Amino acid sequence: MESTATVLDLSQLRRSCSSCALQELCLPAGIGADDLNRLDATVKDKRSLDRGNVLYRDGDRFDALYVVRSGSLKSFVQNEAGDMQILAFHLPGEIIGFDALASNQHVSQAEALERSSICELPYAKLQQVTSEVPALHRQLMRVISREVVEEHRHLMMMGRQQAQEQLATFLKSLADRYQRLQRDSTTLTLSMSRYDIANYLGLVVETVSRLFSRMEEMGVLEVNRKSVRILRPDLLTSLCRSEGGNAAAKRKDAG
Amino acid sequence: MESTATVLDLSQLRRSCSSCALQELCLPAGIGADDLNRLDATVKDKRSLDRGNVLYRDGDRFDALYVVRSGSLKSFVQNEAGDMQILAFHLPGEIIGFDALASNQHVSQAEALERSSICELPYAKLQQVTSEVPALHRQLMRVISREVVEEHRHLMMMGRQQAQEQLATFLKSLADRYQRLQRDSTTLTLSMSRYDIANYLGLVVETVSRLFSRMEEMGVLEVNRKSVRILRPDLLTSLCRSEGGNAAAKRKDAG
DNA sequence: CTGGTCAGTTGACGGAGGTCAACTGACAGC
DNA sequence: GCTGTCAGTTGACCTCCGTCAACTGACCAG
Numbered sequence: 001m002e003s004t005a006t007v008l009d010l011s012q013l014r015r016s017c018s019s020c021a022l023q024e025l026c027l028p029a030g031i032g033a034d035d036l037n038r039l040d041a042t043v044k045d046k047r048s049l050d051r052g053n054v055l056y057r058d059g060d061r062f063d064a065l066y067v068v069r070s071g072s073l074k075s076f077v078q079n080e081a082g083d084m085q086i087l088a089f090h091l092p093g094e095i096i097g098f099d100a101l102a103s104n105q106h107v108s109q110a111e112a113l114e115r116s117s118i119c120e121l122p123y124a125k126l127q128q129v130t131s132e133v134p135a136l137h138r139q140l141m142r143v144i145s146r147e148v149v150e151e152h153r154h155l156m157m158m159g160r161q162q163a164q165e166q167l168a169t170f171l172k173s174l175a176d177r178y179q180r181l182q183r184d185s186t187t188l189t190l191s192m193s194r195y196d197i198a199n200y201l202g203l204v205v206e207t208v209s210r211l212f213s214r215m216e217e218m219g220v221l222e223v224n225r226k227s228v229r230i231l232r233p234d235l236l237t238s239l240c241r242s243e244g245g246n247a248a249a250k251r252k253d254a255g
Numbered sequence: 256m257e258s259t260a261t262v263l264d265l266s267q268l269r270r271s272c273s274s275c276a277l278q279e280l281c282l283p284a285g286i287g288a289d290d291l292n293r294l295d296a297t298v299k300d301k302r303s304l305d306r307g308n309v310l311y312r313d314g315d316r317f318d319a320l321y322v323v324r325s326g327s328l329k330s331f332v333q334n335e336a337g338d339m340q341i342l343a344f345h346l347p348g349e350i351i352g353f354d355a356l357a358s359n360q361h362v363s364q365a366e367a368l369e370r371s372s373i374c375e376l377p378y379a380k381l382q383q384v385t386s387e388v389p390a391l392h393r394q395l396m397r398v399i400s401r402e403v404v405e406e407h408r409h410l411m412m413m414g415r416q417q418a419q420e421q422l423a424t425f426l427k428s429l430a431d432r433y434q435r436l437q438r439d440s441t442t443l444t445l446s447m448s449r450y451d452i453a454n455y456l457g458l459v460v461e462t463v464s465r466l467f468s469r470m471e472e473m474g475v476l477e478v479n480r481k482s483v484r485i486l487r488p489d490l491l492t493s494l495c496r497s498e499g500g501n502a503a504a505k506r507k508d509a510g
Numbered sequence: 511c512t513g514g515t516c517a518g519t520t521g522a523c524g525g526a527g528g529t530c531a532a533c534t535g536a537c538a539g540c
Numbered sequence: 541g542c543t544g545t546c547a548g549t550t551g552a553c554c555t556c557c558g559t560c561a562a563c564t565g566a567c568c569a570g
Binding site: 077079080081083084085087098099100101102103107108127130131134137138140141142143144145146147148149151152153154155156158159160199201202241242 | 332334335336338339340342353354355356357358362363382385386389392393395396397398399400401402403404406407408409410411413414415454456457496497
């Protein structure tokens with residue numbers, strides 16, 4: 001996989017937040033240099049994960065948050081019947097595991113989509129540091145809040161958008177995140193399967209497949225298995241919006 | 256409206272967490288008596304809201320979290336096109352406003368569904384207290400985490416359940432929350448409109464209306480405008496599960 | 511190379527739920 | 541009382557997307 005080439009060489013990383021290329025993306029953002037070192041000391045290295053490896057499962061005791069350093073993961077919940085719902089795909093710089101704070105055990109599962117490396121933040125140690133560094137505490141709250149906001153977007157997408165709008169929105173947001181990671185945002189390398197994409201959007205795989213084909217016919221995308229080139233970002237953006245439809249979702253007093 | 260009868264007489268409340276009937280439900284849960292008093296001092300009274308009044312709008316500067324004391328609210332997001340997606344209905348004891356932590360401004364709107372009273376927790380003061388009382392800090396993180404978990408349930412419901420299962424799940428969870436509030440959990444008084452319920456579930460109002468009728472025919476419910484009596488809780492529970500269907504959402508390795 | 515497996519694509523078909531329309535009843539203003 | 545408005549219900553119709561099935565191609569083991 002070439003997808004890790006844009007990320008730092010692992011041997012450089014040596015569990016050091018202050019030298020981490022993702023510095024601006026995760027917890028340390030907005031933290032001073034000395035506080036960064038204190039945070040640094042709480043970070044424990046985590047073995048890298050291979051595709052399909054599980055970082056934590058539903059029911060696991062909560063003892064750490066995790067930062068994606070390279071690669072990507074999916075997180076999902078399952079009901080009693082075994083139905084799965086993918087909640088998010090996680091790219092480098094993102095922190096996961098917040099769902100476990102409520103009950104001290106995880107209520108979702110996180111699984112690597114490709115070879116990935118992970119920073120572990122043992123929560124007990126993290127709490128010590130946050131209690132001494134208020135800025136870090138605030139930053140941590142901000143990060144959870146971002147997750148809440150992101151889920152609002154997911155809900156809006158699932159509840160109010162048509163299938164094609166959903167897929168367009170999904171690709172658009174992936175491109176935006178690539179850009180923040182300084183990657184080429186016009187050439188996406190999808191580490192997740194079509195099944196995963198379909199599940200994430202509340203659709204079935206055949207629908208997603210047809211939509212990829214349709215958007216290729218429209219000249220918006222060039223699709224080649226895992227590789228998606230965005231030929232017309234402008235068109236992709238316009239496909240995200242529902243044109244005219246769904247008066248039921250509009251507010252009388254909107255505008 | 257009789258629905259406020261089960262809630263404390265407002266005149267008793269006098270912005271005091273230690274005497275609040277909702278004590279076990281919101282922030283103070285698990286906090287000692289003396290720390291409770293410190294929290295108490297940060298709470299500011301908030302005028303009550305009438306039906307349709309807005310607590311905060313999208314774009315408002317963030318300066319406080321809010322606790323529902325009596326009544327109920329809905330929170331929702333809107334996209335550029337004006338489409339609305341309801342995120343949650345909020346009952347007494349619930350804390351709202353966490354979405355604003357990320358960017359220091361609200362990215363959703365909260366609106367009263369009936370006459371409601373609200374506790375305001377000015378965030379600046381709250382931060383002072385949490386920095387001095389680590390237990391409160393932990394409790395606050397737990398509360399946000401609960402919101403994350405709740406949204407996972409909402410996503411699972413929208414993505415993987417059929418319309419009837421969704422409505423059953425919605426009513427079931429409302430009944431559960433009534434129970435925690437010591438209300439009669441078999442007689443729900445729906446403060447939200449059919450439109451709101453439909454929007455929350457990603458459906459249209461006609462579908463919700465038909466489902467209420469169907470569930471009444473089945474003998475599960477007795478529906479009379481805003482009042483819903485659950486005649487057969489066992490049947491309602493069984494309607495929440497998808498029977499057999501949707502192999503696409505099942506995991507190979509499940510079980 | 512051959513055969514098996516699995517991800518993904520494409521077509522044909524059907525149904526759950528959306529759309530449109532008509533109607534009812536509660537409630538407020540006059 | 542009458543009238544207008546708006547929430548909610550019900551019916552008729554249609555469409556988007558799910559289901560089922562067949563097929564293709566990548567990849568791996570032998």
